[in-house]
Amino acid sequence: MKLPLSKLLLFLLPAVFPLIGMGQNLTGIWRGYFITESGENYRLEFQVQQAKSKTVTGVSYSYLDTRFYGKATMTGNFAIKNNSFTIQELRTVEVKNMGGGATCLMNYKFAYARSGREEFLEGSYVGKTEDRANPKNNGKWGDCGGGTVYLRKVTTSDFYVEPFLRNNKNITSTDTPVTKTTVKPASKTPLATKKKTTTKPVAKAPVKKTTTPPVISKRSTIDSPVPKTITPVIVEKKADLPPYQAPQVTRSRKNELTTALTVTNEVITIRLYDNGEIDDDTISVYLDGRLIIASKRLSASPITYTLKMDENNPEHTLVMVAENLGRIPPNTSLMIVQDGDKRYQVSITSTEQKNAMVRFRYQKAGN
Incomplete structure (x- = not known):
């Protein structure tokens, strides 16, 4: 028996939809x-x-x-x-x-x-x-x-x-x-x-507080001038602080601010985990333009970094760069920041077009 197309569709649909449902x-x-x-x-x-x-x-x-x-x-x-x-x-x-x-x-x-x-x-x-x-x-x-x-x-x-x-x-x-x-x-x-x-x-x-001995900056001492001799004071540029240019990877991609945190402790701990499924996401991290973590794979075990803050240098910027997108794009990570008894969680997303940026500002407790 030959059925018109409209009737044939009506006949087939009830048979098809249960199959679709069964797949779920x-x-x-x-x-x-x-x-x-x-x-x-x-x-x-x-x-x-x-x-x-x-x-x-x-x-x-x-x-x-x-x-x-x-x-x-x-x-x-x-x-x-x-x-x-x-x-x-x-x-x-x-x-x-x-x-x-x-x-x-x-x-x-x-x-x-x-x-x-x-x-x-x-x-x-x-x-x-x-x-x-x-x-x-x-x-x-x-x-x-x-x-x-x-x-x-x-x-x-x-x-x-x-x-x-x-x-x-x-x-x-x-x-x-x-x-x-x-x-x-x-x-x-x-x-x-x-x-x-x-x-x-x-x-x-x-949270285990880790006390870090204060960093004592070495200052050059100037001996008393020899009698009857005038010795000019020569100021030398410190070799460890040369002028630098931001790395290409942080200049060629957009640096997108994820969050800004105000912290009150001089030493804070930063931990980075893979966010969601562990899919081989790999990142590099720059602190104030300088590489501190190079091509590390994110996992359920944290990548840990200790950041030192002080009133003379109260602001720092971390930039997370995606070295790959893992098996499931984009590159995502979870940042846990421990500031004494305070704890912050930041979801980080970076791609081949943009880096994730987190700013830290130190404010002494009570100020």
Whole structure:
């Protein structure tokens, strides 16, 4: 029997759309990051399994480094009609928070998207305080802040791969955390302090203050003139301070100001991590135009630099230059600045067209 084209299309469409829906399966590993309302940036990983009913269960890991991580069980639902995915954490099963503070559970709302072979989840979350000893006393959604979330489907995990994913041929099973990070690498941080209303990971770890002996500048001494002899004083240019020209890579690309920080300690510590998935991003860093870090690969272990400040030289500029774009452009990093008891987090993005610039200004405490 020959059908008119219009009727043939009507006949085929119901058969095609279920096939499209069937291709959207969330089962697997999703990795990325979330940004709190206060601008702090934390890594996030989901390991989930989707049932035929579109119910989704699994675990989440949120983390900053080995001092801050947490693992929670989750349950949710995937609505294929509008590609929306909601999932919430039920309880934390493992927490490492050296800074103390409350833990927070998170409720996520995502939009699912596919681009070629890549799959993404993008959305938002709200948090609530958790009473691990008595869950009946948990807070309400929103009392632990909120923010935005970005995840990408990947085939490897920084953590122990859950049993329900072990038989998935597309997933690399690692019984132990990635070697770049210590056991259970910088993982989950449901550590959110209520003070900052940042979700799980917002907890401050005690910071070791490193005291650096003051730098005593060497001054040339002038001997008393020999009697009856006038000796002219010759001022020599210091060899270590020649005039210099900014490197080509910082002149040929646009230097875009990411943020300006005012610090109150004479010694601050700067740590640089890969932001999101570790994808071989490599950077060089210039301090006031001079190279201080050359072609270093970003990872879950920080690249650390100590910056000394003083009232005579209160302003410094760091420029982060992308030496490559990694496997997933652009080149992104997370900068953690420790200023005594204060801690700042800065998300850095650099490309082949622009460098990321961060300015530091020293202001003595109490001034």
